[in-house]
Amino acid sequence: MKILLIEDEIKIAEFTILGLTSAGFKVTHVSNGAAGLAAMLEGGYDLVILDVMLPALNGFEVLEKARDLGSKIPVIFLTAKGELPNRLKGFEMGGDDYISKPFFVEELIARLKAVKARKNNDDPDEIVVGEVCLNKVSNRVSWQGNSTLLSQREFSLVEFLMRTPGHIFSRQEILKHVWAISFNPETNVVDVYIQRIRKKLNRNQPEGIEFPIETIRGVGYRFCDESKVSA
Amino acid sequence: MRNSLRWKIFGNILLAVFIIFIVNRIIAQRLTPAAVKGSVKEHIGRSVAACKDIAENRELFLGCALQNSDEVIYSGLARHYILCLPEESFSTQQSAICRQIREIRSNDSAELVSHEVEISEQTVNDEVWFVAKLKSNPTGLMIVIRQYDIDNYIYSLWNLRAQVVTFTAPFIVVCLLILTWYCSSLIMAPIRKIEQSLKKLSSKNLDQPIDIVPVYKEFGSFIAVFELLRIRLNESFVQARRFAGDASHELKTPLTILRGNAERMIARLPTGSEEQIRMRSVADEVERLIDITEKLLLLSSADANIIQHDMKEVSISDVIGQLVLDSQTFQSKFNITSELQPKILWNCDQNLINQIFYNLYTNAVKYNVEGGWIKMKLVTEGQGFMFSMSNPTANPPGDLAKKAFDRFYRGDSSRARDIDGVGLGLSLAQEIARVHGSELSMEVSAENIVTVRLSYPANVL
Numbered sequence: 001m002k003i004l005l006i007e008d009e010i011k012i013a014e015f016t017i018l019g020l021t022s023a024g025f026k027v028t029h030v031s032n033g034a035a036g037l038a039a040m041l042e043g044g045y046d047l048v049i050l051d052v053m054l055p056a057l058n059g060f061e062v063l064e065k066a067r068d069l070g071s072k073i074p075v076i077f078l079t080a081k082g083e084l085p086n087r088l089k090g091f092e093m094g095g096d097d098y099i100s101k102p103f104f105v106e107e108l109i110a111r112l113k114a115v116k117a118r119k120n121n122d123d124p125d126e127i128v129v130g131e132v133c134l135n136k137v138s139n140r141v142s143w144q145g146n147s148t149l150l151s152q153r154e155f156s157l158v159e160f161l162m163r164t165p166g167h168i169f170s171r172q173e174i175l176k177h178v179w180a181i182s183f184n185p186e187t188n189v190v191d192v193y194i195q196r197i198r199k200k201l202n203r204n205q206p207e208g209i210e211f212p213i214e215t216i217r218g219v220g221y222r223f224c225d226e227s228k229v230s231a
Numbered sequence: 232m233r234n235s236l237r238w239k240i241f242g243n244i245l246l247a248v249f250i251i252f253i254v255n256r257i258i259a260q261r262l263t264p265a266a267v268k269g270s271v272k273e274h275i276g277r278s279v280a281a282c283k284d285i286a287e288n289r290e291l292f293l294g295c296a297l298q299n300s301d302e303v304i305y306s307g308l309a310r311h312y313i314l315c316l317p318e319e320s321f322s323t324q325q326s327a328i329c330r331q332i333r334e335i336r337s338n339d340s341a342e343l344v345s346h347e348v349e350i351s352e353q354t355v356n357d358e359v360w361f362v363a364k365l366k367s368n369p370t371g372l373m374i375v376i377r378q379y380d381i382d383n384y385i386y387s388l389w390n391l392r393a394q395v396v397t398f399t400a401p402f403i404v405v406c407l408l409i410l411t412w413y414c415s416s417l418i419m420a421p422i423r424k425i426e427q428s429l430k431k432l433s434s435k436n437l438d439q440p441i442d443i444v445p446v447y448k449e450f451g452s453f454i455a456v457f458e459l460l461r462i463r464l465n466e467s468f469v470q471a472r473r474f475a476g477d478a479s480h481e482l483k484t485p486l487t488i489l490r491g492n493a494e495r496m497i498a499r500l501p502t503g504s505e506e507q508i509r510m511r512s513v514a515d516e517v518e519r520l521i522d523i524t525e526k527l528l529l530l531s532s533a534d535a536n537i538i539q540h541d542m543k544e545v546s547i548s549d550v551i552g553q554l555v556l557d558s559q560t561f562q563s564k565f566n567i568t569s570e571l572q573p574k575i576l577w578n579c580d581q582n583l584i585n586q587i588f589y590n591l592y593t594n595a596v597k598y599n600v601e602g603g604w605i606k607m608k609l610v611t612e613g614q615g616f617m618f619s620m621s622n623p624t625a626n627p628p629g630d631l632a633k634k635a636f637d638r639f640y641r642g643d644s645s646r647a648r649d650i651d652g653v654g655l656g657l658s659l660a661q662e663i664a665r666v667h668g669s670e671l672s673m674e675v676s677a678e679n680i681v682t683v684r685l686s687y688p689a690n691v692l
Contacts, residue, residue: 015488019495080480102487102521104494168497170511172518179557182522183589183656186596187561218508219497 001116004045005029006036006062007078008054012101016049019105025112033057040066040073047112050095051078063093074119076111078103104173110163129165130225132212134158141201143211148200153178157193161213161223170220194221236419241411248407252396260389267385268361268378274305275312275363275374276348283365286372289314296374307388311380315373331355332362332375352378421450425457435536437465472534479528486524490517519653526655530638533662540580540666547577547584547616551609554588558605562596566604575609575616577687583663587671590656591683595622597652598642598681615669615687624681631681632673636661665689 003020007013008031017027028045030036033054040048040062052059063075077098091098096115099108117124127134133142139155140147150158156178161169169177171190176182179189194213201211212224278296285291293309315329332353347367353360359378364371428443441458445451493514500507532538548571555569577584595605600623609618627642634640641654657671664671670689674682 009484011488012484015491019491022495080483102483102490105491106494166498167494170515170518172515181557181585181589183593186593189561192560216507217503219503219511 001046001112002026002028002044003112004036004039004048006031006033006039006048006054006059007051008032009051016105016108020109020112023105023109025109033059033062037062037065040071041069043071043073045073047116048073048075049078049108049112050075053080060089060093063095067094074115076108076115106164106167107177113163127159127162129162129223130212132162132223134162143201144205144209146201146204150197150200154193154197154200157190158197158213158223161221165223165225168216168220168222174221190221237411237415240415241408244407244411245404248403264382264385268381271305271308271376271381272350272361272363274299274308275361275376276350278312279363279365279372279374280348283372286314286316308376308381308384311376311384313375315371315375328355328360328375329373332360332373333371421446425450425454429457432461434468434534437461437468469535472531475527475531476535479524479531482520482524486517486521490514490521493517523653523655526653526659530655530659530662533659533666538583538662538666540583542578542580544576544578545581545584546574547579547618548573548575548609550581550584551588551607551618554592555607558592558596564602565596565599567607568604569607569609571607571609572611572616575611577616577667579667583666587660587663587685590660591620591685593652594656594683595620595681598622598624598627600625612686617687618685619682621680621682624675624679627675627679627681632675635673636671 001024003025005013005016005020005027007016007029010031013029013031017029020027028039030039034056036048036050036054037057039045050059050062054062057065059077066073074096075094077095079098079100096119097111099111125135125137127136131143134140134155135142136159138149139152140149141155141158142148157174160174160177172184174190175187194215198211198213202209214222214224216222274296277299278292281299282292282295285295292314293312296312297306297309313325313328315325315332332355335353335355347365348363349366351362353362353375360375361378361381362373362375364373424443424446425441428441432441441454441461443454445454493510497507497510497514500510529538551569551571555567555571558567592605599605603623606621607619608621609616611617628634631642635642636658637654638658639654640657641652661671664685667687668689669685669687672684672686674684676682
């Protein structure tokens with residue numbers, strides 16, 4: 001997937017490019033609004049990541065002009081946190097999503113994929129990673145011939161980990177994204193939920209075969225690409 | 232107790248009046264006898280000259296003498312005049328005086344009042360007499376008066392005056408008091424106005440000019456000085472505010488990069504290795520820094536009155552209900568109970584409001600006691616509502632309720648070290664409450680139960 005990154009802060013750009021490239025994206029970077037608009041109109045990109053605060057033309061103006069000139073390319077805005085009216089404005093202007101700084105590259109990648117899928121109308125009802133299949137309509141997860149109904153939170157937790165397989169998320173990050181709380185509530189609720197999901201899915205499984213949510217001691221949890229078979 | 236300006240002015244005026252009165256009296260007492268003596272001499276001189284022809288009848292003569300003078304003082308003194316006639320036949324005491332004075336006949340001290348009358352002072356039997364007679368004195372007509380009588384007369388006049396003063400003094404004091412009150416009100420009125428205007432000044436409206444038109448020109452420069460002070464204060468305040476905002480903003484980029492790199496390293500380091508765990512704690516600390524930075528930024532926008540919000544009607548009962556449900560899954564070691572009145576609506580920014588509730592909840596958990604409890608309550612109150620969250624705590628500092636909303640306040644420092652946090656949450660919650668026209672307050676009971684209340688609308692004092 002070819003991405004156009006319009007961002008004036010060089011360090012943020014470098015860091016984003018590094019993350020996106022290592023995830024297999026091809027990234028072109030421009031550092032001001034006018035050049036960004038020209039590149040957008042030139043075409044050849046699948047998606048644009050557009051900073052709001054830009055020299056020459058700001059992000060909103062770039063998108064407005066691009067849309068006026070007929071460009072339908074999906075756009076994700078980068079905004080500073082707390083600029084809520086800006087976010088709303090971003091949607092009004094025809095942006096497809098926004099992500100606020102400071103952001104995780106993994107989160108950005110997940111958003112990129114989601115926007116792209118939505119645009120292509122191929123946002124599937126099912127997410128499949130390895131042998132695990134998550135059905136968004138029925139709230140069920142199927143693995144190793146075992147289909148289990150998950151509660152809303154359990155489902156969101158599995159979905160969050162499956163969106164970026166292989167990446168280790170800390171408990172705090174999971175709380176932030178699944179429970180939408182950005183503080184430390186001194187809780188072991190994440191562990192409790194992971195245990196509950198494992199218990200549901202490992203039922204009736206032969207000894208040694210475990211659902212691929214892995215605990216990394218002292219670090220967090222990750223969803224393994226392939227189901228892990230412990231010795 | 233501090234002095235009252237009114238009483239001070241009153242006291243000073245009273246003292247001044249008293250001093251003026253005393254000085255006036257001393258000067259008058261010194262000067263009056265001489266002046267009265269002078270004018271008595273003059274009067275008897277004039278009387279002799281004018282009334283010499285009717286000297287035979289004492290009553291007529293005195294009448295004539297008084298007609299020659301329009302000053303009341305002589306009418307009192309005139310009865311002490313002794314009229315010495317040439318043919319003194321009866322031997323009264325008065326005639327004896329006349330005879331004795333005639334016998335002395337010393338003209339040494341005589342002074343001329345007019346070309347025909349001369350006045351002299353004579354001492355008879357150790358008493359001083361004033362004598363007025365015609366210069367060419369064929370008839371031997373004289374008016375004499377004893378100095379003792381004049382002194383006595385002056386003394387009685389002083390007594391009369393003292394009496395009058397005694398009667399009028401209270402009235403004068405009351406008048407002075409009223410005058411002082413009136414004057415000080417006059418002076419205080421513009422000062423009061425300035426005071427009221429300054430009272431309205433707070434960190435939130437320092438950028439608005441002081442709205443006073445000076446009634447008197449004397450206060451013009453005074454108000455200008457205050458205005459200048461406000462401008463300088465506002466400038467430094469804006470600078471300080473901008474500094475916090477700018478600093479937080481500038482920290483965001485390096486922190487984002489730091490966190491991103493830490494996350495990448497966590498992914499690359501051998502799973503479960505010591506290094507990976509260390510890197511996780513680095514990333515957690517960076518996350519904490521980002522959290523502090525965001526809070527500081529929000530606080531500095533609150534100071535600048537520019538917190539951006541998106542107000543919508545929200546069921547506050549549902550928001551708190553969700554918090555109760557979440558908290559019950561988060562914590563099994565505390566007994567969490569709630570008493571929520573349903574369907575209470577509030578026009579608020581749900582993102583911001585959540586920060587208040589979650590912050591209160593986190594504090595209730597962090598500072599709870601072993602096997603403790605948390606109680607949440609939501610009721611309608613007047614036109615609005617009142618939400619409260621209570622929990623027991625161990626050894627709260629005495630000034631907790633007063634200081635809890637201060638920035639970076641962490642309670643008992645020995646205990647706070649073991650508890651995660653920076654002490655910005657409550658002050659931020661208070662700012663958010665203020666943006667929503669509500670008020671956050673804390674109360675610590677004698678049983679060490681901490682209750683934080685969010686009331687809407689705020690009780691404006």
